[in-house]
Amino acid sequence: MAxxxxxxxxxxxxxxxxxxxxxxxxGKKESQGPLKNNFDIISEDTKFGxxxxxxxxxxxxxxxxxKAIEKANISNDDVDLIFAGxxxxxCTASSFCAKKFDxxxxxxxxxxxxMAETLLIxxxxxxxxxxKNAVCMTSSHFCTAERQFRLPLEYGGQRPPYSQxxxxxxxxxxxxxxxxxxxxxxxxxxxxxxxxxKDANNMGAAMAPxxxxxxxxxxxxxxxxxxxxxLILTGDLGxxxxxxxxxxxxxxxxxxxxxxxxxxxxxxxxENQDVHAGGSGCGCAGSVLTSTILxxxxxxxxxxxxxxxTGALLSPTSTQQGQVIPCIAHLIEISNSREGVS
Amino acid sequence: MAxxxxxxxxxxxxxxxxxxxxxxxxGKKESQGPLKNNFDIISEDTKFGxxxxxxxxxxxxxxxxxKAIEKANISNDDVDLIFAGxxxxxCTASSFCAKKFDxxxxxxxxxxxxMAETLLIxxxxxxxxxxKNAVCMTSSHFCTAERQFRLPLEYGGQRPPYSQxxxxxxxxxxxxxxxxxxxxxxxxxxxxxxxxxKDANNMGAAMAPxxxxxxxxxxxxxxxxxxxxxLILTGDLGxxxxxxxxxxxxxxxxxxxxxxxxxxxxxxxxENQDVHAGGSGCGCAGSVLTSTILxxxxxxxxxxxxxxxTGALLSPTSTQQGQVIPCIAHLIEISNSREGVS
Numbered sequence: 001m002a003x004x005x006x007x008x009x010x011x012x013x014x015x016x017x018x019x020x021x022x023x024x025x026x027g028k029k030e031s032q033g034p035l036k037n038n039f040d041i042i043s044e045d046t047k048f049g050x051x052x053x054x055x056x057x058x059x060x061x062x063x064x065x066x067k068a069i070e071k072a073n074i075s076n077d078d079v080d081l082i083f084a085g086x087x088x089x090x091c092t093a094s095s096f097c098a099k100k101f102d103x104x105x106x107x108x109x110x111x112x113x114x115m116a117e118t119l120l121i122x123x124x125x126x127x128x129x130x131x132k133n134a135v136c137m138t139s140s141h142f143c144t145a146e147r148q149f150r151l152p153l154e155y156g157g158q159r160p161p162y163s164q165x166x167x168x169x170x171x172x173x174x175x176x177x178x179x180x181x182x183x184x185x186x187x188x189x190x191x192x193x194x195x196x197x198k199d200a201n202n203m204g205a206a207m208a209p210x211x212x213x214x215x216x217x218x219x220x221x222x223x224x225x226x227x228x229x230x231l232i233l234t235g236d237l238g239x240x241x242x243x244x245x246x247x248x249x250x251x252x253x254x255x256x257x258x259x260x261x262x263x264x265x266x267x268x269x270x271e272n273q274d275v276h277a278g279g280s281g282c283g284c285a286g287s288v289l290t291s292t293i294l295x296x297x298x299x300x301x302x303x304x305x306x307x308x309x310t311g312a313l314l315s316p317t318s319t320q321q322g323q324v325i326p327c328i329a330h331l332i333e334i335s336n337s338r339e340g341v342s
Numbered sequence: 343m344a345x346x347x348x349x350x351x352x353x354x355x356x357x358x359x360x361x362x363x364x365x366x367x368x369g370k371k372e373s374q375g376p377l378k379n380n381f382d383i384i385s386e387d388t389k390f391g392x393x394x395x396x397x398x399x400x401x402x403x404x405x406x407x408x409k410a411i412e413k414a415n416i417s418n419d420d421v422d423l424i425f426a427g428x429x430x431x432x433c434t435a436s437s438f439c440a441k442k443f444d445x446x447x448x449x450x451x452x453x454x455x456x457m458a459e460t461l462l463i464x465x466x467x468x469x470x471x472x473x474k475n476a477v478c479m480t481s482s483h484f485c486t487a488e489r490q491f492r493l494p495l496e497y498g499g500q501r502p503p504y505s506q507x508x509x510x511x512x513x514x515x516x517x518x519x520x521x522x523x524x525x526x527x528x529x530x531x532x533x534x535x536x537x538x539x540k541d542a543n544n545m546g547a548a549m550a551p552x553x554x555x556x557x558x559x560x561x562x563x564x565x566x567x568x569x570x571x572x573l574i575l576t577g578d579l580g581x582x583x584x585x586x587x588x589x590x591x592x593x594x595x596x597x598x599x600x601x602x603x604x605x606x607x608x609x610x611x612x613e614n615q616d617v618h619a620g621g622s623g624c625g626c627a628g629s630v631l632t633s634t635i636l637x638x639x640x641x642x643x644x645x646x647x648x649x650x651x652t653g654a655l656l657s658p659t660s661t662q663q664g665q666v667i668p669c670i671a672h673l674i675e676i677s678n679s680r681e682g683v684s
Contacts, residue, residue, distance in 0.1 A: 106462070
């Protein structure tokens, strides 16, 4: 039986929660970055053959979901549930994708934390025996996100140096109850945190406290230290947010610098691709995890990884009404071994 | 162990999933309808003391969450997880509420199906033993929804006769693993359905096929008939959607008329409150369930109820881009007995 460990952490100790397959899709800019050889699907066309950016984002989800199902060597009928979400108003990228697959669907909203949130919830479903195969999926698109959260691209507004570039990309993972590594072994849902930041361009700084909060809770709950993990991976803190996370962890006497990487700093060549403080969006964590990190875990280059995706739960309306940016992070432990769990 | 029954239905057969407490809050118009004596909290002020409608909606969630926790006779610290969602862009009503409570939070988006979606997901968490106490919550507000999905109120647009009135209200439920009725005994996540409806005013008709789909799947999975239940409750199909649901079920040879009620037809005096085809919004199902139906189950006036909340997963952007309205419904079986489950 899965059980709650001390404060926040849930240990998945009943059925194995196995990462059966994973797939990634990205756009042109991402295909020119350091991870260019890792993605399953690349499109030179930012609209992915569709006539709007929103439809393009949905199309990315369709492509990546089909690919993940194909790589799992199962059919659509074998998928018991799709857990998906995105950044668009009312999560339409996910709904319009799920419409094309005849599979029960649960929509989630965690902003850029969505890849971790879908993994967290579906892990509990698989662990409990409620489902056999579940899909976790998320996406973001530079052009939909800019018009959603900031300004229409046509306006040509200047971006401050601490702003980040929303990744055009999507990732999908098939979880199953097979006893085959890698596994999801523990999950830790986060609390909402804010340090009073109101600038919708300064996402990294806004989200760092949420990452620090859930990481501290998890380390305390499990009585472990950063040295117990090969990698502590954040979703899209970027340069500003990563530095702030180090500072916040330093205050607890924990130095994560040597173990930490951020998907937002991995996906682009920060110095030469004009993305300012790094990549962002739920497709950032989604596509880096499913193209690069899970491969390294499968190849045993990494064996125990903490994946924390952070999300800024603002809306254009809340920003216009002068509200702060409430942020959240959820943590997923991915391991090649179920030792200490089962 | 919870297990998936045939196609879609999950049977909660491990730990009991008990409805420990529930609370409701509504605005002025709802307090003038037929259920006026049932709500826990009523506000004559549509802004609930706040300076924007969005903040008012968040405030409703704060009020109802505090009330539900108080009625459960527990403290905030005893709540392991909050599952919540609403209709606003990026679900801000829920995030800004959860910010005030120091509790892990998972945001969901199922449009008007959200009350059922939060119950579905949190039930699996409680059944699996992952959490002890979980809160399920949702809200909607007439003024935020109109400007979100249709036209700003100031525009004074005319509403067609098949349109519905978004309920200003919120409902919260505390689930726990105590062995005390009423219980959630089975849950059935729905698939996305559409019959090609594109008119954002015609929600009831758009959503009816999703309700028919999940009800048929559940009855088939469990090999039961409508006569096995005291009530089949939909969230907000209204007059148009309810009639269409009857037609769709008739085609399967199933007559649900004598067992069916719709929260959207219960909350207002349809003839005299100028709400056209009935109430809608996730606060409609949320507040009717937590004010009226759960009380009747607790008082044994009803013993076995199927609660299906339907959601229209459109956004203003998808409507403007001429897309159809993808709809979904999730089904929850609420019973005073765990017979046949545990």
